[in-house]
Amino acid sequence: MPSISTSIATKFLSFFLLLVYVSRKTLAANPKTNFPTDSLVLGLVHSRTSLLIPKKGYNSISRKRLKTMEMGSDDNVIEPLREIRDGYLMSLTLGTPPQVIQVYMDTGSDLTWVPCGNLSFDCQDCEEYQNNVLGPKLAAFLPTHSSTSIRETCGSSFCMDIHSSDNPFDPCTIAGCSLATLVKGNCPRPCPSFAYTYGASGVVIGTLTRDVLFMHGNNINSPNSTKQIPRFCFGCVGASYREPIGIAGFGRGLLSLPFQLGFSHKGFSHCFLPFKFSNNPNFSSPLILGNLAISSKDDHLQFTPLLKSPIYPNYYYIGLESITIGNGNNNFRFGVSFKLREIDTKGNGGMLIDSGTTYTHLPEPLYSQLISNLESVIAYPRAKQVELNTGFDLCYKVPCRNNNFSFIDDSQLPSITFHFLNNVSVVLPQGNNFYAMAAPINSTVVKCLLFQTMDGVGGDNGDSDGPAGIFGSFQQQNLEVVYDLEKERLGFQPMDCASVAATQGLHKNV
Numbered sequence: 432m433p434s435i436s437t438s439i440a441t442k443f444l445s446f447f448l449l450l451v452y453v454s455r456k457t458l459a460a461n462p463k464t465n466f467p468t469d470s471l472v473l474g475l476v477h478s479r480t481s482l483l484i485p486k487k488g489y490n491s492i493s494r495k496r497l498k499t500m501e502m503g504s505d506d507n508v509i510e511p512l513r514e515i516r517d518g519y520l521m522s523l524t525l526g527t528p529p530q531v532i533q534v535y536m537d538t539g540s541d542l543t544w545v546p547c548g549n550l551s552f553d554c555q556d557c558e559e560y561q562n563n564v565l566g567p568k569l570a571a572f573l574p575t576h577s578s579t580s581i582r583e584t585c586g587s588s589f590c591m592d593i594h595s596s597d598n599p600f601d602p603c604t605i606a607g608c609s610l611a612t613l614v615k616g617n618c619p620r621p622c623p624s625f626a627y628t629y630g631a632s633g634v635v636i637g638t639l640t641r642d643v644l645f646m647h648g649n650n651i652n653s654p655n656s657t658k659q660i661p662r663f664c665f666g667c668v669g670a671s672y673r674e675p676i677g678i679a680g681f682g683r684g685l686l687s688l689p690f691q692l693g694f695s696h697k698g699f700s701h702c703f704l705p706f707k708f709s710n711n712p713n714f715s716s717p718l719i720l721g722n723l724a725i726s727s728k729d730d731h732l733q734f735t736p737l738l739k740s741p742i743y744p745n746y747y748y749i750g751l752e753s754i755t756i757g758n759g760n761n762n763f764r765f766g767v768s769f770k771l772r773e774i775d776t777k778g779n780g781g782m783l784i785d786s787g788t789t790y791t792h793l794p795e796p797l798y799s800q801l802i803s804n805l806e807s808v809i810a811y812p813r814a815k816q817v818e819l820n821t822g823f824d825l826c827y828k829v830p831c832r833n834n835n836f837s838f839i840d841d842s843q844l845p846s847i848t849f850h851f852l853n854n855v856s857v858v859l860p861q862g863n864n865f866y867a868m869a870a871p872i873n874s875t876v877v878k879c880l881l882f883q884t885m886d887g888v889g890g891d892n893g894d895s896d897g898p899a900g901i902f903g904s905f906q907q908q909n910l911e912v913v914y915d916l917e918k919e920r921l922g923f924q925p926m927d928c929a930s931v932a933a934t935q936g937l938h939k940n941v
Contacts, residue, residue, distance in 0.1 A: 525643070
């Protein structure tokens with residue numbers, strides 16, 4: 432998941448884990464009926480270049496102060512997402528004439544940014560993306576080709592936000608404004624360049640820009656609906672490190688996409704398609720913003736409260752109480768550290784829910800406890816060489832008759848249930864725990880557990896900052912996840928996301 436921004440002239444606030452993914456939607460009763468005419472459904476792309484190999488180590492999120500949010504409209508937006516290697520893509524239509532740019536949807540950051548300049552955009556250590564024929568097109572926004580594109584001024588609240596400043600004079604002072612214009616608050620100089628850091632050492636450098644944004648609806652009941660933001664503020668990034676594709680931040684900050692669309696006081700929901708739909712342009716995951724995302728949900732979803740962090744208020748935290756392996760009479764439930772249940776006065780602890788992090792991360796000793804308990808109940812032969820090659824800690828050789836995925840006998844792989852605050856129990860859907868690493872060979876397929884350790888970050892040693900754990904996007908597949916920001920709660924419900932997307936007209940006819 433991405434971390435938060437910092438001034439290039441002052442700081443490089445860092446810390447947090449990486450990766451990225453997400454998408455969602457579903458109506459509680461009949462999805463095809465009673466659809467508000469002011470709703471908007473947008474299409475997102477599902478594309479993945481390769482299975483991510485886990486990287487050891489994790490940087491926590493950097494500090495960001497909460498700004499006062501104005502109430503927006505009650506409109507709804509439904510946006511179809513597509514999964515790429517480590518995230519779900521959505522399309523932004525920017526500028527005059529319009530330019531369509533694909534970006535990741537990320538609940539773990541609040542800045543929305545796009546690459547700027549086809550020739551001038553410099554992405555370092557991005558060869559694996561640039562050379563990948565299956566990945567998304569690396570289109571860049573051309574501000575000089577848009578008649579409505581302007582630089583943001585140094586005195587704006589957005590400029591203060593991107594530079595993490597409480598002093599309204601700071602950005603304009605860096606921009607070189609005179610004392611007279613500072614006092615009068617009319618310095619016309621543009622907002623200084625910023626640096627925004629992400630987990631796994633990702634960094635982007637750019638300038639704040641304003642331009643017209645169009646979000647085009649794609650719902651079956653309102654196919655031509657469009658929401659327009661005349662002065663949308665975003666990062667125009669000219670250089671990046673390990674970040675070749677733009678990001679739509681869905682955190683709580685001023686610069687986030689939901690805030691600027693007017694949905695920050697309502698909420699949004701997503702329903703991620705499974706990995707098997709990767710690289711298939713005909714299938715999109717639904718993402719819904721506004722009233723439709725949260726209305727009529729109490730009878731169908733379980734809700735756990737969103738925890739508040741005094742230091743990291745722009746991110747979404749929930750409290751994990753325990754984990755169960757197996758079901759029925761053959762199960763084992765074990766508790767977790769209090770650090771996963773609550774956030775302390777320093778902003779540490781809790782479980783971050785992040786579409787920008789692929790795998791769920793658990794602190795020690797909880798992660799090792801999960802591994803040892805799974806080992807004790809699974810009798811399949813271990814695939815030790817695959818574990819060494821991939822970095823995953825638990826891989827098994829699972830019978831697969833006739834080398835056909837339809838005949839995989841993975842009955843020994845137990846279910847995993849997360850128990851959150853408010854008696855919320857989420858049984859992870861089949862396929863969200865172990866994943867086939869390659870095609871079957873000799874009637875056997877290797878499946879690995881796609882969980883990772885936090886490596887001490889936010890763990891029980893007490894000397895680390897940030898979240899104690901992360902609920903990643905891979906474990907959110909085929910779950911309806913509802914961010915009810917009005918009531919400060921997060922809802923879960925098992926869901927066939929492909930079927931839901933089809934009812935909303937998000938799948939192309941094939």
